[in-house]
Amino acid sequence: MNDIPWQAWAAWLSILAPLAGSLALGMVALLAPNIPVERSVTRCMQACLALALASTVAVGIGNGLAGNTGDIFFGDWVIAGEYKIPLTLRIDWLGILFATMSALLALLVARFSRTYLHRDPGFFRFFFMMGVFATGAQLVAFAGALDLMFAGWEAVGLASTLFIGFFHDRPEPIRSSIRALSTYRLCDSGFLLAVVAAHEWLHSTTLASLDGISSLPTWQATVIAALLMVSAMGKSAQLPFSGWLSRATEGPTPSSALFYGGISIHLGLFLLLRTWSVIDHSPIVEGVGIGIGLLTALYAASIARVQPDAKGALAHATLAQVGIIFAEIAAGWTTIALVHLLCHASLRVWQYLRAPNILHDAHRIGEHAHSGGSWLRVWVPSIDRRLCAMALSRWRLDEATDALVAPVLRLSRFLARATRIKP
């Protein structure tokens, strides 16, 4: 333990500080007669998020001064026979940049929400989940093993689901949250299978061992890469898993900014960057990734142009860019993709937070949505109208998904009837 550099402890602090805040708030709410007051909640969570940001910046400074810290091994979290879950952090610039951005955006959004959600009945819930989210994002950024990364990944997914169903008095947010969770879980199955497969075939789930994936037969490397890509597609809402994104903006604006403008939607891209050594060994997965990214960009761009509401248009504009970044990563342009990702996430958070002001700004500045004609409208109006109608119906993606799920639900209803026992 004496050989562990202080940057590694600072990284742990950045992961655990928000979690400690959430646990403290949760225990107080569970045991005290009343839910804590707004001021206490915000002070506690903002202090924890500020600590996380300071720790992340310190990690960055330490890394800059002392050179790349690399993988730090803290021992085994679990040992059960041959099976071990290593407690490893990877401290490199990729993780530091993503963690700093996550911590900074989370702190900014927390500060913004203090006023935005003042006297909202879900005020406490919001800040509690912010802590869970920040922990998950920091853990994904610094994890040095797939098991640890999956824990953070799940925490972000859970927080996302709860934020979508935040205004639970209305039925639509509840339905949207169930749809988002279903997509997440389906795709996360890929991640979980990849973890187990990596463990069985590589005998370790550390990122360092993934770097040595060339020792595996091509089909095994391709299977792991494909499973990781499916997981990234779900989190980053790539086709055919894009349907949940347009409904995800049912949550409060600050959470939409943080999740679907900032961190959560880019988390899949971060996973691909982190496990690039695996993706790089599978040309099939790379090719499929480029195709999916570009298709998603076209799909989302077409919808963004016809969306009547600000948050819907922003969500699809974000998705179009995320599709492009996805293709960039799959094409191997990882540095460009990282710069694109960081700039895009910061811009979108700002745009989402400004979204409620769009009408006000338009009136003040005198700017109106232009309805100028495109070349397609001028030359082939019938095709333009058809494309516009398809984009308005989001290319019937939700209907196609529902048609696929319908037989499963029918089987589920049959089994529920068959297994119901009335003693």
Place this chain on the structure above:
Amino acid sequence: MSTIDPMNVEPFLHLDLETASIFMLVLCCLLLCLAQRAGARGGIGVGVLFASAAALATTSLRADIALGTLGAACLVQASFCYRATHIGAIGLAVAGICTALAGWLHGRGVQEAAFILSMIALVIRVGPWPVQLAMSSLTTRAMGEHVRQLGMLMPLLFVHLRYLDHLDLAIAWSVPMVQVGACSMLIGGLASLSTPTLSGFFIITSSVHGAIILMACGAAGAGHEAAALFAGMTACVATGGLGAIVEAVRQRAGERSLVVAGGLSNSMPRLAALFLLFGAAGLGLPATAGFLADDLMLHALWQESPVSTAIVILSNGLLVIATWRAATRVFFGTDPIRHSDDARFADRILAGACLIGLVVLGFAPRLVLDPSLALLKANPVAGIVETQGVRN
């Protein structure tokens, strides 16, 4: 704290106090207390009696005493719940008789029959599909007794893994048990998506966790005893906690439909939070034991059957969706009726303690895993038989 010396085993009462068994007993006692709060019959004295039985079974180095004690406790419990549910009581009685018989047969050296009887008792009590009749009857009519039997299931699982899961028969049954458990889990997971009532949802959740325990026993036969114990403990605590919360909701607001939104979170926010936490903890919530239990089990299952592993992952995902659906339908939405009250202070303390136990196990799993690895691998059966042979 103690080691097993085959040449020095006492003939009747030799207690083996290891961290794993102590931690398990603490969780068991917490579940027994929760059971009292959920309406289990008997006062504090009865609770102490059950806790003593669990302690004796867990620490005894003689399989016949351990299994006999647990069988007797099961029979006592069957007599307690006979008035509320005949089917549940008969199920518990059969399980109790099987457990006691397993102990007797083990003492006579008929190991295979003891293993089969112990497995029958476990299956009746955990209730994987399609043998969930007794368990579902208990959950519907006597939830307190169900939570209590989940508490007492942990020592039974421990004793089973310690004394009976080393046999050749257990190794031979390993893969079929994993495959049957995976199929049962998939059916439960699918059915859970469309259950119309809160009680139905809980029955199916318990059934899926039962399938997990069945698979854990299968994996234990192939040498994954510690993982099996860890997964079993997590499943028992999470399901027991969830059962207590479901019962608290039913006591306050009656049976809840999952067809329309119930809106109970306005009057019961803490029960809503506890429902979600216990539900998620059993299904792999990070920072709780459930996350590691999932990880350990998947690794163990992959070695027996990779296809079953994929099925288990899928089924787990289905149950996560069903749990969220149930939570949204019971607690979310608007409710014109203002129900009596939220979780009481004692309930919150007990539920909080159970959750802390799961979190501690989630952060420091080696508290249980390391000692139980040594404990369960040691196979004291050989030691006892050998010692008795020497003495005779």
